Amino acid sequence: MSKNIFTIVIFLFLELIVYASLIYNQNLHFEKVLENILNNDDKEFKIIKNFFYEEIDEKIYNKFKNIIILKSVQGIVTEDELQVKLNKLSKIFIDEKQLTYLKETEVFKTIKNAEKNILLFEINKHTFSISLIPYYDSSKNLNYFIKFNTETGINDMKYRTKILFLVFSVLILLLLIHGHYVDNIKTKLAIKNEEYKDLLKAVDKYVLMTETDKDGIITSVSTAFSEVTGYGKSELIGRPHNLIRHPDIPKEVFKKMWEELNSGKIWKGELKNIDKYGNIYWIDGTIVPKFDKNRNIIGYISFRKDITDKKRLDEINKNLKKQIEEKITEMEILDSNIIQQSKKALVGNLVDIIAHQWKQPLAVMSLYAIDISESVRHGEMNQAYADELSEKFKRQIIHLASTLNGFRTFFNPCDSYDKFTLFENIENVLLIVEDELKSNQIDVEIEGDEGIKIFGISNEFQHIFLNFISNSRDAFVENNIKTRKILIMFFQKGDYIEINYYDNAGGIKENIIHKIFDLNFTTKPIGEGTGVGMYATKLIVDKLNGKISVKNYNDGINFKITLPNKDRRENS
Incomplete structure (x- = not known):
């Protein structure tokens, strides 16, 4: 801001x-000009006066058109007296403005003081002069010789003065602008020079850079390159670049590199090098040819980036990826085995359930068999009675087959996804x-839309509810609950299905509830629980990209499952 003010002040001063x-x-x-005009008019007046021996009068004006004589002016002491004299001459004036200007104060003062003078006036931006030359006639009367002249030279001079002022003003302005521009450039160049100096320092400190001649002999190196290689600059300059080449790199790599460089191309690639102390390091390099004015190669500039850490990290990542893939495979096998183990863990309870469900039909069928034997022995057997007993046998056999088929479906191995109705599954x-x-004496109630379907493995999903119900049954018995209730609720919420399982079996202790889904953790006495049931339940939910949580609710437990309603059959 201060520099701008100074520039303006300089401009105004100039x-x-x-x-x-x-x-x-x-x-x-x-x-x-005025001096020359007055002298010329004085000479002209003398010539006219000598030529006309008679008294000069108004006839002279009529002849020359620009000269008049003002006679007998000695007694003029006021402007009014001058005007009276001039009015007598008014009849000879063609231009009324001439008479008007003769009545000006400057004219009056000149005549009053009997001076010889020339006065300038302007009419419509045109300049003219009035020459006033006093003289005495033969009667000793003071008269005035008056001449009007158009002064184009003076008017042109004024015009030239304005033009010159404008030209000089523009030149000064351009000069100041140029100076200001040059000053700004100098300032910017100074700043850029400092920036370039800092940049060169940074390049020298952090960039691995070398310059070589066309034969690959090092002519210049950066400090960063010297530090990475372990060699001092004096040890590197004058020596070939292959000083740091690692023997593991095939010669074909360098042969191809030199072919590209000698053809004027830029080479880019990764190289394995060895430093002064035998340590291995990797670089990502770019080599650019240098040319003379005739496009002949005179050397090369090399820019390199140390990628040793990246190479090591890539190797670590490669090994880690392999290990992770192996572990994932192991975990998938383990999880699959755990789910199967969980199913097997239920076998004991399920066998008891099968035995219990088959006990009554088998007992009834046993009675039917005795009844057949007795009826035949006593001759009471006829076709109608035989048909009745046969129908009774069929009903019991159908009941046994239905029960067995349900268990067979549960234990049937299956890993393909399908779409099934949640209500029917439960x-x-x-x-x-x-x-x-x-x-x-456990009362189970289901609440939910019977049309809701989910994608998964049906018999695996049954495993979830079998685990829930089995744990609730054991808790009812252990806690001696009189009124035993289970409520299963489900509904669709946007793109998700939410399932809630409730019982009133007394809940789980708060200090261990967070461990319930851990492998080998059980709330049952030693020897009575496997510790895989709830873990397997969580694995099944995780397979479906769902979430499961547990909390104590009123006088029992609440399991909450959230599943995305997504078709997985294409990815199965």
């Missing part, structure tokens, strides 16, 4: 000097444990 010089020169010119579970629920 403008003032130029203006003053031009005005001074103009005034000198005016004075010279009902199939309840059918399997129907007699177990009745014998333990």
Whole structure:
């Protein structure tokens, strides 16, 4: 801001000097012109006076058109007296403005003081002069010889003065602008020079850079390159670049590199090097040819980046990826085995359930068999009675087959995804444990839209509810709960299905509830629990990209499962 103010002040100062010089020169010119005009008019007057021996009068004006004589002016002491004299001459004036200007104060003062003078006036931007030359006639009367002249030179001089002032002003302005521009460039160049110095220092310190001649002999190196290689600059300069080449790199790599460089191309690639102390390091390099004015190669500039850490990290990542893949495979096998182990862990309970469900039909069928034997022995057997007993046998056999089929479906291995109805899936579970629920007086209620379908493995999903119900049954018995209730609720919420399982079996202690999904953790006494049931349940939910959580609710437990309603069959 201060620099701009200083520039403006300089401009105004130079403008003032130029203006003053031009005005001074103009005034000198005016004075010279007026002096010449007055001398010339005086000479002209003398010639006219000598030529006309009679008294000069108004006839002279009529002849020359620009000269008049003002007679007998000695007694003029006021402007009014001058005007009276001039009015007598008014009849000879063609231009009324001439008479008007003769009545000006400057004219009056000149005549009153009997001076010889020339006065300038302007009419519509045109300059003219009035020459006033006093003389005495033969009667000793003071008269005035008056001549009007158009002064184009003076008017042109004023015009030239303005043009010159404008030209000089523009030149000064351009000069100052140029100076300001040059000053700004110098300032910017100074700043850039400092930046370049800092940049060169940074390049020298951090960039691995070398320069060589066309034969690969090092001519210049950066400090960073010297530090990485372990060699001092003096040890590197004058020696070939292959000083740091690692013997493991095939010669074909360098042969191809030199072929590209000798053809004027830029080479890029990764190289394995060895430093002064035998340590291995990797670089990502770019080599650029240098040319003379005739496009002949005179050397090379090399820019390199140390990528040793990246190479090591890539190797670590490669090994780690391999290990992770192996571990994932192991975990998948382990998880699959755990799910199967969980199913097997239920075998004991399920066998008891099967035995319980088959006990009554088998006992009834046994009675039917005795009844057949007795009826035949006593001759009471006929076709109608035989058909009745056969129908009774069929009903019991169908019941046994239905029960067995439910368990067979559960244990049938399957890993393909399908779409199934959640309500029917839960009902199939309840059918399997129907007699177990009745014998333990457990009331199960299902609430939810019967049309909701999910994608998964149906018999695996049954495993979830079998685990829940089995744990609730054991808790009911252990805690001696009189009124035993289980509530299963489910609903669709946007793109998710939410399932809630409730019981009133007393809940789980708060200090261990967070461990319930851990492998080998059980709340049952030693020897009675496997510790895989709830872990397997979580694995099944995780396979479906769902979430499972547990909390104590009122006087029991609440398991909450959230599943995305997504078709996985294409990815199965």
